[in-house]
Amino acid sequence: MVIIHAVKRIIKRVLSRRSGEEGISLIETLIGLGILASIGVGFMQGISTVSMTIAIHEERVTASALAQAQIEAIRASDYVSDGSYDISVTPPAEYSIVIDVTNLEIDKQQVTVEVLRNGEFVLEITTYKMDRW
Numbered sequence: 001m002v003i004i005h006a007v008k009r010i011i012k013r014v015l016s017r018r019s020g021e022e023g024i025s026l027i028e029t030l031i032g033l034g035i036l037a038s039i040g041v042g043f044m045q046g047i048s049t050v051s052m053t054i055a056i057h058e059e060r061v062t063a064s065a066l067a068q069a070q071i072e073a074i075r076a077s078d079y080v081s082d083g084s085y086d087i088s089v090t091p092p093a094e095y096s097i098v099i100d101v102t103n104l105e106i107d108k109q110q111v112t113v114e115v116l117r118n119g120e121f122v123l124e125i126t127t128y129k130m131d132r133w
Helices: 002-016 027-077
Strands: 095-105 107-115 120-130
Touching: 002 027, 027 095, 027 107, 027 120
Parallel strands: none
Antiparallel strands: 095 107, 107 120
16 A cells, blocks of 8 residues: 555646656655565566476376377277286476276286386376286
8 A cells, every 4th residue: 555655646646747856766756766665576477377287287198198108009909917018108308108007916917107207207197907808
């Protein structure tokens, strides 16, 4: 409220130009600059937050597409009893895919596909594969 009042006062003073006044005082100028700087900092923080959110979203979308494509490739392939499925998706340079298979029963496996970016975990998808004779 104080800031709005100060801005209104400065604008009123600039526009009115009463007799005996020669211009805006140094204090009024500094207050105006401080208000503009505060608005600018807030705006830049907002832009920074939005860009970071967009980057995280793009990373997760890419990781999700890679993991889903690998899961689909495993589902389409023949059942491998030892769980040594090949990585059939070529990820972008900074991404890598890890396949972990756990044999649950004689003909049932739990397959987990992890996507890493620069060696750090991003996403994992788990599915099941069964041997259908």
